[in-house]
Amino acid sequence: MNCFDCPLMCGADRENGETGACGVGRLSCAARAARHYYEEPPVSGTRGSGAIFFTGCNMRCVFCQNLDISTAGAEGEGEAKPLDEGELADIMLRLQELGSHNINLVTPTPHVKLIERAVPLARAHGLSIPIVYNTNGYERVETLKRLEGIVDVYLPDLKYVSGRLALRYSGREDYFDFAAPAVMEMHRQVGGLVTDEDGIAMKGLIIRHLVLPCAVDETRRVLDFIRDNFPIDTFISLMSQYTPIPGMKRPLDRRLTRAEYDRAVDHAIALGFTNLFIQKLSSADGSFTPEFDGFFE
Protein backbone atom coordinates (compact mmCIF):
# COMPACT_ATOMS: atom_id res chain seq x y z
CA MET A 1 0.00 0.00 0.00
CA ASN A 2 1.43 3.39 -0.94
CA CYS A 3 1.74 5.91 1.87
CA PHE A 4 0.12 9.33 1.59
CA ASP A 5 -0.20 9.91 5.33
CA CYS A 6 1.67 13.22 5.57
CA PRO A 7 1.70 16.41 3.45
CA LEU A 8 4.70 15.14 1.47
CA MET A 9 2.39 12.48 -0.02
CA CYS A 10 5.41 10.70 -1.46
CA GLY A 11 3.45 7.50 -2.16
CA ALA A 12 6.25 5.19 -1.04
CA ASP A 13 5.27 1.52 -1.02
CA ARG A 14 6.74 1.02 2.42
CA GLU A 15 5.17 -2.39 3.02
CA ASN A 16 7.14 -3.66 0.05
CA GLY A 17 10.42 -2.21 1.14
CA GLU A 18 10.45 1.31 -0.26
CA THR A 19 11.63 4.10 2.01
CA GLY A 20 9.49 7.22 2.29
CA ALA A 21 10.69 10.80 2.08
CA CYS A 22 10.43 10.75 5.87
CA GLY A 23 13.17 8.12 6.00
CA VAL A 24 10.84 5.39 7.26
CA GLY A 25 10.47 2.06 5.50
CA ARG A 26 8.52 -1.14 6.12
CA LEU A 27 9.04 -1.25 9.86
CA SER A 28 8.61 1.61 12.27
CA CYS A 29 11.49 2.09 14.65
CA ALA A 30 11.80 3.64 18.08
CA ALA A 31 15.15 5.10 19.10
CA ARG A 32 14.25 5.44 22.74
CA ALA A 33 11.41 4.67 25.15
CA ALA A 34 11.68 6.00 28.67
CA ARG A 35 10.10 8.26 31.19
CA HIS A 36 10.75 11.86 30.20
CA TYR A 37 10.60 14.84 32.54
CA TYR A 38 11.10 17.82 30.25
CA GLU A 39 7.68 18.36 28.73
CA GLU A 40 5.11 20.87 30.00
CA PRO A 41 3.98 20.25 33.63
CA PRO A 42 0.60 18.67 32.72
CA VAL A 43 2.45 16.19 30.50
CA SER A 44 5.53 15.37 32.60
CA GLY A 45 3.86 15.69 35.99
CA THR A 46 5.89 14.21 38.83
CA ARG A 47 6.34 10.69 37.49
CA GLY A 48 7.33 11.56 33.94
CA SER A 49 5.81 11.15 30.53
CA GLY A 50 6.21 7.74 28.90
CA ALA A 51 8.03 8.95 25.80
CA ILE A 52 8.54 6.83 22.72
CA PHE A 53 10.93 8.56 20.31
CA PHE A 54 10.26 7.35 16.79
CA THR A 55 12.80 7.54 13.98
CA GLY A 56 12.25 9.49 10.78
CA CYS A 57 10.66 12.88 10.21
CA ASN A 58 8.77 14.62 7.43
CA MET A 59 10.48 17.98 8.04
CA ARG A 60 14.09 19.03 7.66
CA CYS A 61 14.66 21.67 10.32
CA VAL A 62 18.20 23.02 10.11
CA PHE A 63 18.27 23.39 13.90
CA CYS A 64 16.95 19.90 14.71
CA GLN A 65 18.14 18.77 18.14
CA ASN A 66 17.35 15.11 17.42
CA LEU A 67 19.13 14.76 14.10
CA ASP A 68 20.49 11.33 14.93
CA ILE A 69 16.94 10.10 15.55
CA SER A 70 15.02 12.02 12.90
CA THR A 71 17.36 11.00 10.10
CA ALA A 72 17.90 7.43 11.29
CA GLY A 73 17.52 4.83 8.58
CA ALA A 74 14.42 2.91 7.69
CA GLU A 75 15.07 -0.42 9.34
CA GLY A 76 16.64 0.40 12.64
CA GLU A 77 20.13 1.56 11.86
CA GLY A 78 22.25 2.16 14.90
CA GLU A 79 20.37 1.82 18.15
CA ALA A 80 16.84 2.14 16.76
CA LYS A 81 14.61 -0.87 17.39
CA PRO A 82 12.17 -2.09 14.69
CA LEU A 83 8.66 -2.56 16.04
CA ASP A 84 5.46 -4.32 15.07
CA GLU A 85 2.18 -3.39 16.74
CA GLY A 86 2.52 -6.05 19.45
CA GLU A 87 5.96 -4.82 20.42
CA LEU A 88 4.81 -1.20 20.45
CA ALA A 89 1.80 -2.15 22.61
CA ASP A 90 4.16 -3.97 25.00
CA ILE A 91 6.36 -0.88 25.30
CA MET A 92 3.30 1.23 26.12
CA LEU A 93 2.23 -1.21 28.82
CA ARG A 94 5.74 -1.27 30.27
CA LEU A 95 5.86 2.54 30.42
CA GLN A 96 2.53 2.46 32.23
CA GLU A 97 3.89 -0.10 34.72
CA LEU A 98 6.81 2.24 35.42
CA GLY A 99 4.32 4.88 36.55
CA SER A 100 4.28 7.19 33.50
CA HIS A 101 1.41 9.65 33.42
CA ASN A 102 0.82 9.06 29.72
CA ILE A 103 2.22 7.56 26.52
CA ASN A 104 4.01 10.34 24.65
CA LEU A 105 4.41 9.53 20.93
CA VAL A 106 7.26 11.75 19.72
CA THR A 107 7.42 12.49 15.96
CA PRO A 108 4.59 10.02 15.33
CA THR A 109 3.42 11.18 11.88
CA PRO A 110 5.20 8.58 9.70
CA HIS A 111 4.03 5.86 12.11
CA VAL A 112 0.29 6.51 12.20
CA LYS A 113 -0.60 3.14 10.63
CA LEU A 114 1.28 1.33 13.39
CA ILE A 115 -0.17 3.56 16.12
CA GLU A 116 -3.70 2.90 14.85
CA ARG A 117 -3.15 -0.82 15.44
CA ALA A 118 -0.98 -0.70 18.57
CA VAL A 119 -3.09 1.58 20.80
CA PRO A 120 -6.30 -0.55 20.66
CA LEU A 121 -4.16 -3.63 21.29
CA ALA A 122 -2.55 -2.02 24.33
CA ARG A 123 -5.96 -0.79 25.55
CA ALA A 124 -7.29 -4.36 25.31
CA HIS A 125 -4.42 -5.46 27.56
CA GLY A 126 -5.00 -2.81 30.22
CA LEU A 127 -3.48 0.45 28.99
CA SER A 128 -5.49 3.15 30.73
CA ILE A 129 -3.29 6.28 30.63
CA PRO A 130 -3.77 9.00 27.97
CA ILE A 131 -2.10 8.91 24.56
CA VAL A 132 -0.19 12.11 23.74
CA TYR A 133 0.51 12.88 20.07
CA ASN A 134 3.67 15.02 20.09
CA THR A 135 4.05 16.33 16.54
CA ASN A 136 5.80 19.01 14.47
CA GLY A 137 2.35 20.01 13.18
CA TYR A 138 3.08 19.16 9.54
CA GLU A 139 0.08 16.87 9.20
CA ARG A 140 -2.77 16.03 6.86
CA VAL A 141 -6.27 16.47 8.31
CA GLU A 142 -7.36 13.26 6.54
CA THR A 143 -4.77 11.29 8.49
CA LEU A 144 -5.58 12.97 11.80
CA LYS A 145 -9.24 12.01 11.39
CA ARG A 146 -8.17 8.36 11.65
CA LEU A 147 -6.77 9.11 15.12
CA GLU A 148 -10.04 10.39 16.55
CA GLY A 149 -10.78 8.33 19.67
CA ILE A 150 -7.20 7.01 19.75
CA VAL A 151 -5.33 10.18 20.74
CA ASP A 152 -6.32 11.94 23.97
CA VAL A 153 -3.90 14.86 24.10
CA TYR A 154 -2.50 16.67 21.07
CA LEU A 155 0.83 18.45 21.57
CA PRO A 156 1.58 20.06 18.19
CA ASP A 157 4.17 22.64 17.26
CA LEU A 158 2.99 25.66 15.36
CA LYS A 159 6.35 26.79 14.03
CA TYR A 160 5.73 29.37 11.30
CA VAL A 161 3.10 31.34 9.47
CA SER A 162 5.45 32.64 6.82
CA GLY A 163 6.27 30.29 3.95
CA ARG A 164 9.59 32.03 3.45
CA LEU A 165 10.81 31.20 6.95
CA ALA A 166 9.33 27.69 6.83
CA LEU A 167 11.27 27.02 3.64
CA ARG A 168 14.48 28.56 4.89
CA TYR A 169 14.54 26.84 8.27
CA SER A 170 12.57 23.63 7.75
CA GLY A 171 12.52 23.01 3.99
CA ARG A 172 8.70 23.09 3.89
CA GLU A 173 7.30 26.26 2.31
CA ASP A 174 3.72 24.98 2.69
CA TYR A 175 4.11 24.28 6.42
CA PHE A 176 1.40 26.67 7.61
CA ASP A 177 -1.03 25.58 4.85
CA PHE A 178 -1.07 22.16 6.48
CA ALA A 179 -0.30 22.95 10.13
CA ALA A 180 -3.07 25.53 10.53
CA PRO A 181 -5.98 23.23 9.54
CA ALA A 182 -4.26 20.32 11.30
CA VAL A 183 -4.18 22.09 14.67
CA MET A 184 -7.80 23.16 14.17
CA GLU A 185 -8.75 19.53 13.51
CA MET A 186 -6.91 18.49 16.68
CA HIS A 187 -8.92 21.03 18.65
CA ARG A 188 -12.15 19.81 17.05
CA GLN A 189 -11.36 16.27 18.22
CA VAL A 190 -10.23 16.86 21.80
CA GLY A 191 -11.11 20.47 22.70
CA GLY A 192 -9.32 22.53 25.33
CA LEU A 193 -7.00 20.97 27.88
CA VAL A 194 -8.66 19.01 30.69
CA THR A 195 -6.55 17.99 33.70
CA ASP A 196 -7.16 15.73 36.67
CA GLU A 197 -7.09 16.86 40.31
CA ASP A 198 -3.27 16.76 40.24
CA GLY A 199 -3.03 18.95 37.16
CA ILE A 200 -2.13 16.08 34.82
CA ALA A 201 -3.44 16.28 31.24
CA MET A 202 -6.24 13.85 30.52
CA LYS A 203 -7.49 15.24 27.23
CA GLY A 204 -7.14 18.29 25.02
CA LEU A 205 -4.71 20.49 23.15
CA ILE A 206 -1.47 22.30 24.03
CA ILE A 207 0.04 24.33 21.17
CA ARG A 208 3.81 24.74 21.25
CA HIS A 209 5.89 27.43 19.64
CA LEU A 210 9.67 27.74 19.74
CA VAL A 211 10.80 31.37 19.62
CA LEU A 212 13.78 31.69 17.26
CA PRO A 213 16.54 34.32 17.21
CA CYS A 214 15.68 37.34 15.03
CA ALA A 215 12.18 35.92 14.49
CA VAL A 216 10.00 37.45 17.19
CA ASP A 217 7.81 39.01 14.51
CA GLU A 218 7.12 35.48 13.26
CA THR A 219 6.18 34.46 16.81
CA ARG A 220 3.77 37.39 16.92
CA ARG A 221 2.14 36.19 13.68
CA VAL A 222 1.74 32.69 15.12
CA LEU A 223 0.19 34.06 18.32
CA ASP A 224 -2.12 36.34 16.31
CA PHE A 225 -3.33 33.34 14.33
CA ILE A 226 -4.05 31.38 17.52
CA ARG A 227 -5.86 34.37 19.00
CA ASP A 228 -8.05 34.68 15.91
CA ASN A 229 -8.89 30.99 15.56
CA PHE A 230 -8.93 29.36 18.99
CA PRO A 231 -10.51 30.09 22.37
CA ILE A 232 -8.59 32.58 24.48
CA ASP A 233 -8.04 29.90 27.17
CA THR A 234 -6.19 27.61 24.75
CA PHE A 235 -3.01 26.32 26.40
CA ILE A 236 0.10 27.69 24.70
CA SER A 237 3.67 26.73 25.41
CA LEU A 238 6.07 29.49 24.42
CA MET A 239 9.50 27.90 24.34
CA SER A 240 12.80 29.74 24.76
CA GLN A 241 15.12 26.76 24.63
CA TYR A 242 16.48 27.22 21.12
CA THR A 243 20.05 25.89 21.08
CA PRO A 244 22.32 26.32 18.04
CA ILE A 245 24.00 23.21 16.74
CA PRO A 246 27.65 23.42 15.57
CA GLY A 247 28.16 25.10 12.22
CA MET A 248 24.83 26.95 12.28
CA LYS A 249 24.74 30.14 10.19
CA ARG A 250 23.46 33.54 11.32
CA PRO A 251 21.05 34.37 12.84
CA LEU A 252 20.59 30.82 14.17
CA ASP A 253 24.16 30.64 15.49
CA ARG A 254 23.18 32.07 18.86
CA ARG A 255 20.63 31.54 21.58
CA LEU A 256 17.60 33.71 22.05
CA THR A 257 18.18 36.92 23.99
CA ARG A 258 16.15 37.82 27.04
CA ALA A 259 14.82 40.89 25.21
CA GLU A 260 13.57 38.73 22.33
CA TYR A 261 11.84 36.26 24.63
CA ASP A 262 10.32 39.05 26.70
CA ARG A 263 8.88 40.62 23.53
CA ALA A 264 7.28 37.30 22.61
CA VAL A 265 5.82 36.79 26.09
CA ASP A 266 4.60 40.39 26.26
CA HIS A 267 2.73 39.95 22.99
CA ALA A 268 1.07 36.75 24.21
CA ILE A 269 -0.03 38.49 27.40
CA ALA A 270 -1.24 41.54 25.48
CA LEU A 271 -3.40 39.30 23.30
CA GLY A 272 -5.08 38.09 26.48
CA PHE A 273 -4.16 34.41 26.56
CA THR A 274 -5.07 32.99 29.94
CA ASN A 275 -3.10 29.71 29.88
CA LEU A 276 0.47 30.33 28.89
CA PHE A 277 3.53 28.25 29.74
CA ILE A 278 6.80 30.15 29.70
CA GLN A 279 10.34 28.90 30.30
CA LYS A 280 13.10 30.00 32.62
CA LEU A 281 15.88 31.95 30.97
CA SER A 282 19.11 32.45 32.85
CA SER A 283 20.63 35.87 32.25
CA ALA A 284 23.87 35.00 34.04
CA ASP A 285 25.47 32.93 31.31
CA GLY A 286 23.00 33.30 28.51
CA SER A 287 21.97 29.67 28.85
CA PHE A 288 18.47 28.32 28.96
CA THR A 289 17.03 25.50 30.94
CA PRO A 290 14.43 23.19 29.48
CA GLU A 291 12.22 23.14 32.56
CA PHE A 292 9.01 25.08 32.44
CA ASP A 293 8.63 27.33 35.44
CA GLY A 294 5.89 29.76 34.55
CA PHE A 295 2.18 29.34 34.20
CA PHE A 296 -0.33 32.18 33.94
CA GLU A 297 -3.88 31.41 34.80
Ligand code: SF4
Ligand atom coordinates in the same frame (compact mmCIF):
# COMPACT_ATOMS: atom_id res chain seq x y z
S1 SF4 B 1 4.69 9.59 6.10
FE1 SF4 B 1 6.62 9.18 5.01
S2 SF4 B 1 6.11 7.61 3.50
FE2 SF4 B 1 4.16 8.52 4.20
S3 SF4 B 1 3.72 10.19 2.76
FE3 SF4 B 1 4.86 11.10 4.44
S4 SF4 B 1 7.01 11.03 3.77
FE4 SF4 B 1 5.89 9.61 2.47
